[in-house]
Amino acid sequence: MAPAGNPSRDDPVTVDRPEFLPDPALSRTEMESLQRELAAAATFTDDHDLDPATVAIDEPADLTDGLPPARPEFGDPDAPIVVGVDQAFLTPSDGEDRAVSAAVAIRDGAVIEYASATTPLSIPYVPGLLAFREGEPMLAALDALDVEPDLLVCDGSGRIHFREAGVATHVGVLRDVPSVGVAKSLLCGAPDDSTNERPAGWRTPVRADASVETADVDTDTAAPVIGHAYQSRQYPNSRRVNPLYVSPGHRVAAETAADLVEALCAGYKLPEPTRLADAYADAVKRDA
DNA sequence: GCGACAG
DNA sequence: ATCTTGTCGC
Numbered sequence: 001m002a003p004a005g006n007p008s009r010d011d012p013v014t015v016d017r018p019e020f021l022p023d024p025a026l027s028r029t030e031m032e033s034l035q036r037e038l039a040a041a042a043t044f045t046d047d048h049d050l051d052p053a054t055v056a057i058d059e060p061a062d063l064t065d066g067l068p069p070a071r072p073e074f075g076d077p078d079a080p081i082v083v084g085v086d087q088a089f090l091t092p093s094d095g096e097d098r099a100v101s102a103a104v105a106i107r108d109g110a111v112i113e114y115a116s117a118t119t120p121l122s123i124p125y126v127p128g129l130l131a132f133r134e135g136e137p138m139l140a141a142l143d144a145l146d147v148e149p150d151l152l153v154c155d156g157s158g159r160i161h162f163r164e165a166g167v168a169t170h171v172g173v174l175r176d177v178p179s180v181g182v183a184k185s186l187l188c189g190a191p192d193d194s195t196n197e198r199p200a201g202w203r204t205p206v207r208a209d210a211s212v213e214t215a216d217v218d219t220d221t222a223a224p225v226i227g228h229a230y231q232s233r234q235y236p237n238s239r240r241v242n243p244l245y246v247s248p249g250h251r252v253a254a255e256t257a258a259d260l261v262e263a264l265c266a267g268y269k270l271p272e273p274t275r276l277a278d279a280y281a282d283a284v285k286r287d288a
Numbered sequence: 289g290c291g292a293c294a295g
Numbered sequence: 296a297t298c299t300t301g302t303c304g305c
Contacts, residue, residue, distance in 0.1 A: 086295095087295075087296080088296080088297090089295090089296055089297070091296090091297070091298095125294090125295055125296075126293095127292080127293040127294065127295090128293075128294085130294055130295055133295080134295070155294085155295070156294045156295060157294050160294080161294080162293090166294070167294075167295085168294095181294085183294050183295085184294080184295090185293090185294065185295095186293090186294085187292095187293060187294045188292085188293075188294090211292080211293085235304075235305055236305075237304085237305080238304070238305075240304090245294085
């Protein structure tokens, strides 16, 4: 049940904007200036035909007995295709580290395709430069997909980023496809309200702070909203679950990004596309 | 110098 | 992200 392309790292990756490729060989300074140019090319307003209602997922997938089989013939063939992307890592004590990138395409609430790619990792994780470590693996997995995504749901930040160019923005601009970033912790910025003890469904804007260099953080003007803290799940008598940090990747406004992610959540903390991509990445990692 | 930092 | 069993609380 896991048909998966397996492109090698040397296969050229398909992009609409090759000048923004996240080349891991760049210097840190070059990576940062590339991100500034990327942010300038990104669109943080709605430029798509998506309606949260048409991508909504009502029933969570049952993962207790493995991943659900891909059923391309199921559901409305004209519904938007939402693709969740996530990575897992292979760390042999002797060889090189490799990334397992997984993409899961969902349409009308059903999985229609799985695709993955296993690629060598060139650089370590550096906060703010995640796209240069995981960008190529993600693009390789997206290349292995037969269907064309109408929306990308990336694991990590989009506009919530020092230069407003997180991995969701990076991949979205390269492919010129609407994208949103879903992070489990906050990279930068400041929530309007405290995120403690919030009920499911609650959200608050996240505004740029002094660490966001691309935004003007003056005294009199309110700082721009770069994303939202969204409480996707909570327990009745406990306040342990942390919120999700949702931000625009490309061609989606901050408020809409939160609306879309809310519609894609079906009872678990993570939106279904991310949850399935996470499980699929682990599955590929296990038998590899 | 101190702090703070997606996966 | 990853290394990992039991365990506290829905």
